[in-house]
Amino acid sequence: MTQQHATPEEHSSVVGGSIAARRIGCPRSYTLEQMVPPSQGSAYTREGTALHEMIAQVLRNDIEPGSLLPFTFKREDDGRPEGAWEFTITEDLWYEVGQPALDAFDTFIDAIEMNTGGVFEFVIETRCVLPGIANAFGTADVIWSCGNLSGVWDWKFGRNRVSVEANDQLMFYARAAVSTIPAMFGAKAYGEVDPTREVLLSIMQPQVSEEPSEYRVTVGELEEWRNTLQAAVKSATEQGMSAPIGKGKWCDYATCKAVCPLWAGQSAAFGEKMAKLAEIQKTEGVKNLTDVKVNGLEHRDIFDHDALSNVGAELGFAEILPELLALADTVEGWVKQVRDAAFEMLEGGAQVDGWRIGISTTSRRTWGVDEAAVRKFFKNRRYKIDEYMPRQLITMPAAEKLLKRDDRAVPEDMIDKKVSTKNALVRADSALPASSLSSDSAKALGDKIAALTGGLTGV
Numbered sequence: 085m086t087q088q089h090a091t092p093e094e095h096s097s098v099v100g101g102s103i104a105a106r107r108i109g110c111p112r113s114y115t116l117e118q119m120v121p122p123s124q125g126s127a128y129t130r131e132g133t134a135l136h137e138m139i140a141q142v143l144r145n146d147i148e149p150g151s152l153l154p155f156t157f158k159r160e161d162d163g164r165p166e167g168a169w170e171f172t173i174t175e176d177l178w179y180e181v182g183q184p185a186l187d188a189f190d191t192f193i194d195a196i197e198m199n200t201g202g203v204f205e206f207v208i209e210t211r212c213v214l215p216g217i218a219n220a221f222g223t224a225d226v227i228w229s230c231g232n233l234s235g236v237w238d239w240k241f242g243r244n245r246v247s248v249e250a251n252d253q254l255m256f257y258a259r260a261a262v263s264t265i266p267a268m269f270g271a272k273a274y275g276e277v278d279p280t281r282e283v284l285l286s287i288m289q290p291q292v293s294e295e296p297s298e299y300r301v302t303v304g305e306l307e308e309w310r311n312t313l314q315a316a317v318k319s320a321t322e323q324g325m326s327a328p329i330g331k332g333k334w335c336d337y338a339t340c341k342a343v344c345p346l347w348a349g350q351s352a353a354f355g356e357k358m359a360k361l362a363e364i365q366k367t368e369g370v371k372n373l374t375d376v377k378v379n380g381l382e383h384r385d386i387f388d389h390d391a392l393s394n395v396g397a398e399l400g401f402a403e404i405l406p407e408l409l410a411l412a413d414t415v416e417g418w419v420k421q422v423r424d425a426a427f428e429m430l431e432g433g434a435q436v437d438g439w440r441i442g443i444s445t446t447s448r449r450t451w452g453v454d455e456a457a458v459r460k461f462f463k464n465r466r467y468k469i470d471e472y473m474p475r476q477l478i479t480m481p482a483a484e485k486l487l488k489r490d491d492r493a494v495p496e497d498m499i500d501k502k503v504s505t506k507n508a509l510v511r512a513d514s515a516l517p518a519s520s521l522s523s524d525s526a527k528a529l530g531d532k533i534a535a536l537t538g539g540l541t542g543v
Contacts, residue, residue, distance in 0.1 A: 089137055089159075099214075099317050101222035105252035106334035107316050111327035114320035116340035121428040123339050125166040132241045133157060134171040135182050136225065139239065140209045142186065149186065150489075153178055179485045184290040185239050189226070192237070192286070192296060202231025207268070212260035215274075216314050224257035229268040235284035236261065237296070246287055248297040254285040256313070259306040269303065279304035336417075342425040347418040354415045 098114070099107045106113045134157035142149050153175050161168035173182065193204045206228035214220040226237035236258045240246055248254065262283075263274045271277040281303045288296040301309075319327045331346050341347050430441045451458055462472040478486070480494070487493055 089157075096219050096221050098219045098321070099217060099256075099313065100220070101224070101253040101256040103334075104256040104313055105332075106338060107320055108252060108313055109332045109334040110330045111316050111320035111323070112325065112329040113334075113338065113340050114317075115324045115327065116343055117338075119343050120339045120425045121432060121434075123166075123337075123424075124428055124431075125169075127171075128242060130157075130169060130171040131173075131177075133159075134173050135177075135185070135241050136209070136239060138173055138178070138182060139186055140225075143208050149178060149183065175485065176481075179488065180481065181241055181290050184294065185241070185288055188288050188290070188294065188296060189237065192288075196228075196230045196233065196235075200231030200233050202233075204228060204230040205268070206237075207265070210261070210265070212257060212264040214256060214260040214310065214313075215263050216310065217317050220260075220317070222253075222256055222260060224261055227257070227261045227265065227268050229270070232270065233282055233284060234269045235286060237286045237288065240287055240289045241291065242289070243291045245292050246289065248285055248287040248299045251285060251287065251299065252309075252313075254287070254299075255301070255306060255309045258283050258285060258301070259310045262303055262306060277303050279307070339421065339425060341418055341421040344418075347414070347421075350414045351418055354412065 095102070097117075103113075134155070137157050138149070138152060138155045141147060141152065153173065155173040155178070156170055157173070158170040159166070159168060196202075197204050206226050208226050209223055210227055211221060211223050212227075214222075224236055225239050228235050228237065236254050238254055238257070262269050262277055266272065266274050266277055269277045269281060269283075279302060283301050283303060283306065285299045285301065286296040329344070329346060331344075335341055335344075335347070426436050426439060427441070430436055430439065459469075459473070463469075480499070483494055
């Protein structure tokens with residue numbers, strides 16, 4: 085029996101919520117996407133789809149979540165690239181990710197009703213069509229109305245923070261919803277909707293934050309955004325390979341990255357830079373690029389501040405390294421996209437000269453007898469039970485899940501919150517906090533790196 089789903093079964097190839105930003109930022113992406121195999125999805129997207137489906141069923145049918153666990157989402161093979169697949173939401177996954185997402189929505193409803201004095205009404209997993217663009221549609225997680233305020237709520241279950249500010253996906257859903265169900269925006273028809281009516285866009289990411297991020301727009305601003313998207317799609321569909329092209333966040337997860345000249349160009353630039361470094365290494369006759377000759381007398385670390393004035397300028401390394409980091413970051417994503425595209429072509433039966441799909445195997449050893457036999461084996465050899473059957477205290481997440489069944493919680497005085505940190509190489513504009521290295525070696529390293537950009541730290 086085919087499973088009936090609340091989540092969408094089809095997506096627009098022209099423009100939908102998830103690719104609206106790509107069409108605006110890079111109209112040529114529409115043509116480039118048709119040159120590569122469509123994505124077959126990943127374990128992460130399937131996990132997200134299954135979580136969306138379970139939440140939709142809980143809200144639509146007013147079901148106690150625990151009664152659905154374990155919840156298995158099945159998609160039949162209907163000719164789409166991903167084929168047939170299934171994903172099971174376990175109790176651990178639900179109480180770690182799903183339940184917090186649902187709890188946040190309940191809290192959100194209470195807050196909106198208190199602030200507006202109205203009654204919160206909502207629809208879930210609703211297909212909305214964006215007017216003025218052929219085949220432009222998408223499915224919104226939640227569209228709601230309360231008093232004189234409306235909104236769109238979106239669940240995201242990944243670990244990478246997504247900004248809600250001017251988010252093209254939510255702008256798409258909101259503007260499409262105004263035309264599809266104007267009653268949720270205080271009118272019988274779109275033409276009667278007040279353009280100054282505020283619309284609250286919300287993204288809830290349970291693996292990133294305990295609260296949703298929010299951004300307010302007006303119906304009038306949504307219409308201005310639609311005009312921008314409409315112009316971009318017109319350029320995309322009419323100009324083809326002559327349409328404007330651009331790189332940005334919209335390139336993430338884009339299949340067209342594999343054939344994009346901007347990304348391929350970055351790969352070539354990276355190769356040129358690496359060739360230059362190889363030439364430096366060959367000329368200096370050293371194994372490591374951190375060792376170079378200073379005035380032909382001694383080998384010094386190329387990062388050394390004193391050496392930079394004599395060698396760095398000559399070799400151009402101070403300029404090469406920051407650029408290499410940026411190129412490496414770019415090329416890594418492009419290489420993965422190329423490999424994924426090639427793999428999907430081979431799986432689909434196409435030929436890729438010089439390549440094929442091989443079989444990789446992994447193995448692990450487990451007990452081939454029951455627990456009693458294992459216990460007898462160790463006992464007869466006079467091992468202590470704690471040595472071969474160690475008892476462990478229940479973990480905090482497991483304890484919270486256990487207590488939640490009886491509406492109980494772990495007392496705060498029994499909780500010790502431990503935070504581990506490590507230093508990582510990030511871009512200068514990263515949202516991650518700055519490192520507070522204090523050791524002499526750390527300071528020296530900081531000074532060396534700072535020297536590459538023309539300044540010293542800790543002076």
